[in-house]
Each structure stands twice: as C-alpha cells, then as structure tokens.
Amino acid sequence: MGCVEIRGISKLFGNTRAVDHVDLATNEGEFLVLLGPSGCGKTTLLRMIAGIEEPTEGEMAIDGRVVTNLPPRMRNIAMVFQSYALYPHMTVYKNIAFPLHSRGMGKEAVRKKVEWAAAMFKIGRLLDRKPRELSGGERQRVALARAMVREPSVFLLDEPLSNLDALLRTSAREELRQFQRRVGVTTIYVTHDQVEAMGLGDRIVVMSQGKIRQIGTPMEIYLWPADTFVATFVGSPPMNLLDQGETLLGFRPETFLPADAVEGSEGVVTYPFEVTYLEYLGAERLVYGNVGEKSHARHVVSRLPGSLTLPLEAGKSYPFAVALRDLRRFDKKSGLHRKEGGPS
C-alpha cells in the first residue's frame, strides 16, 4: 500500500498551466517533498492528488488503482491543510473523530481510535477543548491526529509548519520526521522552504512554472543540480554561476575559499577575488565580490566557516580557489547541467 503514480498530469486555470505534464511516482513509505517558489504548481499538484482539484489531463493511481476521477473520500488519503482547517464548532475529540464517523465506524471503535491518535500526538488533555482555545502548535497536532486517525495509505501535507513561529517550527519538523518514520506511511509534503525540504525529504521534487525540474535525494539536489534553476533555488546563498561563453560555471559558496585552504587531489582553479562587501554571521562569514574581468556574470559569494579567521578587507583582491570536483557546468541557453563529470 501507499504508492502514488502520476502520469502526464496537467492543470489549466483559464489559459495558465498551473501544472504542466507532470510525471511522478512515490516509493513505498517514502517522505517526498514538493519544493518550489510560490506559484510553481506544487500545491495544485497536491490538491489533485487529494482529489480536491480535477486534473485537466493525465492520469493518476493510488495503490495501483486508477483514481483520476474519484472524489477525495474514495481515495483513502489524508491531508493537513496550511490553515489546519479544524472544524471550529467541534471539540478536539469530535474533530479527530470526524473522518471515522464519516465512514460509519461504531462509537466504541471511534473512541479507541481517537484516544490512540491523541496519545500519539500527546494531545490527550486537549480533547474537550475547541480549536480556538488552542495554541498554534496544538492546532497543528490536532490536524495531524485528525489526518492520521484512520490510517490512510497516503498522507498529504500542505505547508503545515508555515503558521508556526520559528522556534516551534524546528522542533515540529523533527517530530514530524520521527513520526513519519515510525508509522511508515507514504507522505507527500509541500513547502517553499528549502531547509524544511532538505531536512525532511527522502527525496525532493523541485518544481518551477508547473514543471518538475529535478527529482532526487537532498544530497543529489544540492550537489548535482539538474539545471541553473535548481542550482540557484536550493542553497543559501545560492550557487555561484560564472559566465564562460557557451557555458555557465557553477560552484557552491562554501567551496570557494582562500587558495591555501582548498585542497583538491584532482586539481583546483584559482581566481583573483576582488572583495566588495563582507558579512559576519557568527558561525560563518559571507564574502561578496567579483572574479575575472570581462564577463558580466562575475559576481560571486564565498562562504567562509567561522574557524577560518584570516583577515579580509573590502576593496582588496585575494587569491581564491575551487576544487575541480566541486565545479559544475551548465549549458547557457537551456540552463541544463552538462553531463560530463556528473555523478558516476
């Protein structure tokens, strides 16, 4: 159980293609993250998987059964909304029991399941409260409990952490991940936050303008971006791209270091780096500047670990280097990664 297969799915709103010929298949029990900027179609894709939105074209199957035109209640999926969408007139108990009552489960069985779900998310003491009496974190737990209580085969989450404050978000992320490992239910998670995506996902699906740009593990996405969009969307600050005529040369800011600090068994490339601006961020330093002379795309950032205390000054030039193995080449026209020297 728990596999979603999507083939050639598109969604048109008027003349806009919100989702454009997407193919996607989840693995059993995997945590899949849909990542992209707002308006990239990730939420629309999730809503089509849920059955709330009908695809304009294409097919999809859940657990090997075609569900393209089935209403949500016949898909055995659960969804957590960005707003949590708790029923304001019902107590927490009734909120969690709602999906069970909907399928006509008996009273005693419902009570047991609700208590099980409440215990799992540690909200047993909140069962008699109304949603408006809960804090943001508690609401999120109730929403998760309501989604999990009927043991769906696929679990859909639409930016469930974006309404929490920063401190809570980190602990909620960790909890969510541990919980998903424990129950092992296939999860599709939508976010625009790359830190969330990298931290949570077994695999990440990077989307832009309705299309999938890359599917891969967080490491693949970060180290071997499929195109310049992925290269600059994932990573903060984004990957440096140097214009070299036909190709763009890419390297991560943390691989661009003072020449003495770079060790490359396969060799290094050294540039004179004119520093224009420095930012001290505690654990690290960001150094902004230019390399080369003629090309216009020569602005790069270097990210120095806090342990590297070497003095730098704006307005001066220093020799900086990148190891050859950290260099990526992209086609300038298509933006696609050039295969030579890719992951073997």
Next chain:
Amino acid sequence: MSGQPISNRPAYGAGEGFRDRESALAKLMIAPAILYIVAMIGVPFVLAILYSLSDATTGDPYIRIVGLRNFAAAFADPVFRLSLWNTVFFTLVSQCFVVLLSRLLATALLKKFRWKGLVRFLIMLPWTAPISLGTIGWLWMFDSIFSPIDWVLRYVGLLGTPGALLGAGTNLYYLGIPGLAISSVILVDIWRILPLATVIQLAGLSSIPKDLLEAAEVDGATPWHRTLKITIPLTLPITSIAFLFGVVFTFTDLVVVYVLTRGGPVNTTQVLSTWTFFRGIEGGNLAEGAAISLFMFPVLAAVAILILRTARRTEVV
C-alpha cells in the same frame, strides 16, 4: 534644563481647541442619535403605556388613568384573540419558508454562473421597493376578476372549464375566501423578507472558509454529511439572525394586511397591528388601541434579546 520639573516647562500643544477634546466631541456627535431614539421610540412608547391605562379617545385624547380595564376589554374580544393568533401564525409560517428558501437561493447564488450580478440584483429588488407599492402590485395579482394568476391557470386548463382541477369558476377570489386570503398574506410576507434573508444567508455561507469544506471532503464526508455537520452548524447563528429579523419585520407589519385584505374576509386575516389601527384610530378608541399594540411588546423584547445574544455567540473562525 534637565533638572527642571516637567510641569514647569511650556505645555506642548497649549493652543488645543474644541476639535481635540474627544469626549466633548463624542457627546455632540452621538446626541442626534439619542434625540432621535427618545423622540421616535421613547416618547411614543411611554404615551402608549399611558393611553393604554386611560380612557382616551380620538375625540377626547385627555389622559385619565382608569387602570387595566382596556387590556381586559381587548382580551375579551374574540377578534383580538384571533388577531394575536394570526400574528404569531403568519410570522412563524412565513419565516420558516423564508429560512428554507433563502438558504436555497443563497446556495445557488454562491455558484459561479453567467449574469450572476443581474440575478443578485433582481433578487434584492423587492427589498428596495416600498412595501406599500409592492403590496399594491400583489393586490393586482390577486384581483378578483383580472388576476394574472387566474389568467395563467385558465390558459393551462387548471381553472374555468368543467372538471378542471381548481374548479369551473372563472376566478379563485384569492382575497375573498379565508384559506386563500391567509395564504396570500403569508405569500406576500415571504416575498417581502426573502431578499434580506438571502443576503444575510449569503454572507453566512461565504464566511465559511473553503479549506473547511475541502478538509471535510478529504475526511470522507459525503455532500449531505458536509451540509449537515459543517455548513449548517457553522451558519446557524447567522441563520437565526435572519430568522429573528424576519420575525420582527413580519410581526409588526401593518401594510401587507392593510393593503391586501384590511383584515377580511370577516377578520380572518386580522393581525395585531391592523386591529390596533382599526380599533384605536379608525374606531376612535385610542386607549384600547394602545393596549392592543402593547401585546406586541413582550414578543419583540424577547426577540431583541435573542438577536443580541446570537450575534455575540457567532463563531469566530
């Protein structure tokens, strides 16, 4: 400079004028509203109580207190008791229909369709017309000879031919037969309140976040289940407001009955407001008229309290 006590320094904004004195300004601005309420509601209410305890007539409006005998006299009159019953009956029946129909209309108007703005405008139209004019229009619809309703019924063969479903007569005499007259009054009552109730219900329905209904859909609820468990409970407070407003308007209405039937035939459609008018003004017995009208007070007071309570209870999502 810094050692000097603050009160010794020149005051900032010393030239403050009347415009800046908020409490005085507030009193001035609220005064017209208070005056209006006192003059238009307070004074007549006190007068009504005084009249109801007196023996004043239109010919001799001097107030001499005679006790509760006007109430006793009013209550002893079978026409009064019928009016009281009619008022309650017309109000409840019409408002039950209004709640149902306005919910249906509001649900339909939530959907997207062509000419939606125009349809909304047309539905609101009866509310913008003066009640008296609208009711006169209905008077023509119910005319004993020229009723267009009868004309249509005759045309489709339901009326006016031997063996027709509604009889062989050429007309139904809507306002001349007790049962039909009562139905006609209730119909116009419904027609009159429906636009307001629809707008209120529309506001209630569109205030439900879309997320909630989608969540219920994903949670496995059928459309019927969603309506019953989500939409109706969430819109109950605002539906009650629509109902209670309708009750106030219909309970106190004089125009519909006065224009359509003048309480007839033989007082079968008489309501408290018309009976007050016929007794107190046309009949000249001011004191008894006042007593009759005061019978509306407890109901209206109760409804007003309910409205205020419900409005406060409205669920904040």
